[in-house]
Amino acid sequence: MKLADIRIDYTLKSLDEKEVTISPIDQFRKWVEEANQSKVHEWNAMNLSTVRPDGKPNSRIVLLKDVDTGLVFFTNYNSAKGKELENNPFAAITFFWPVLERQVRFIGKVSKITPKESDDYYFSRPFASQVGAWASPQSEVIPDRAYLEAKEEELIKKVNQDSITRPEHWGGYRLIPEEVEFWQGRSSRLHDRIHYQKMEDDSWKIERLAP
Template structure:
């Protein structure tokens, strides 16, 4: 039964004195370790939005991380794109089960410059570029055949041509205001540390009870 499923986390620990002063540096360290340990989808993150008090969430892929924030790309006319246009306050969640770790992020998402989005679009596989043109993301379609036909249309349309970025597709940068690091520990007494920006726009760190 579901209530009998148990796992006693015991692979690592978090020591406050060893935490870096800023969360992005710490996150990059953990992300690198998730990649090294061959987590199934190390860059997968849950993106949560909220409009008119109604929450929504889905998995997207992290495509960039630096001091500025967390980067992902999507169709601006998709459901999440429309929600982000109405309310840029978002939450991100990463879970790396092999390492028994979770990272939670709260922040604000804003559109990236079109040139930045175009640069990334050029780096995508050609079929993924065509897919961005072929899929009216989040809209109702009549059948799988409609989607396949759209794809074939754009394959022919862009044959022997460079594929430019659709105007309704691009990146978002999430500027974090809170980042929580969770390390599984035995007996459900997990280690949790929350980084948050104080009134002077400097990072503070607090330990949280599990």
Template sequence: MKIAGLRKEYSSKILEINKVDSNPIEQFKSWMKESIDARINEPNAMHLSTVTPENRPSSRIVLLKGVDLGFVFFTNYQSKKSQELLANPFAAITFFWAEMERQVRIEGSVEKISEAESDEYFLSRPLESQIGAWTSPQSEEIPDRDFLEKRKEAMEARFASEELKRPPHWGGFRLMPEKIEFWQGGPARLHDRILYTLMPDSSWTLKRLAP
């Protein structure tokens, strides 16, 4: 493999600081809509980075499920990422839409969403996904695949006669952004980067960064 020689030239669009929305949440929604309209595969997939107790980075892909004042995602509260967030409630998320030649980087604090919000989303999920939330002891070591299949069968039998509710160990987090950077690929590696920074009065400042 000749990985060093892999190269793609970016040239589809230009990102001008005087043409973006003054509110980065609205700018993000605009880009997300364009990605959805372009039928990009899983445009809501995002790279979530946390910090371990040993101060080491820890990353994985999760799915964005809502955008309001912040960015909402759901998980098992007993998972490795959740334990890291509960111990150190700051994180970074990154979206990369290759087909659009775009990237968005977001940094901020993280908080649990309300139980009512978690209940509402959980009950909107497909039945198999609801059963899956009860089945998997996420991030724990398990002996084999058969272990999961048997737990799934047990949960299906349990909820055949019992009301299916959200597990107490499952719910959502909201990342409240403090910095949001929009990146648009450009020719000759002269990419466009616009950084929004949250100020103490809740306004946002904008600046252009060198690629």
């Protein structure tokens, strides 16, 4: 197998700037609904890119947990991504849904959501996940897997579903988009790319980009 020989001709759908909504969030919700109806596996998995203090980009997959005025996700505030967002509160998010031959990219500013919003989501999680937020010193070097399992076991002996609290170092972020691009795969690599740019009056400028 040669990597250079791997190619797929995208023919499933098209995307026209005259057909999209005036709000990229509304357009994203439409695509999310289609992804959900099409049973796209983990359609809410997204590549979150932040910037390290040395200027180098850093990416990882996290899960989208809400779409309101922006995109909401949760993590350990002391993790690498948390520290990077504290240093530089701008990030990029990318979704790729190969079943629908679609990609969506967001760029915007990230801020913490309210403690109540973080509490509401934290206590909706399974108890094991709640314990995990306490047990894992995310992004830190640990000696081995046994270290994590021992921390988990120790915590389970101390707390139960009624007594556990949300760690102050764990909670949610919301990315408010400033740029959004919707990508629809097309034949001959002549893909459709519709770009939204937020203007000073909070309206959106919609343009087609060359593939």
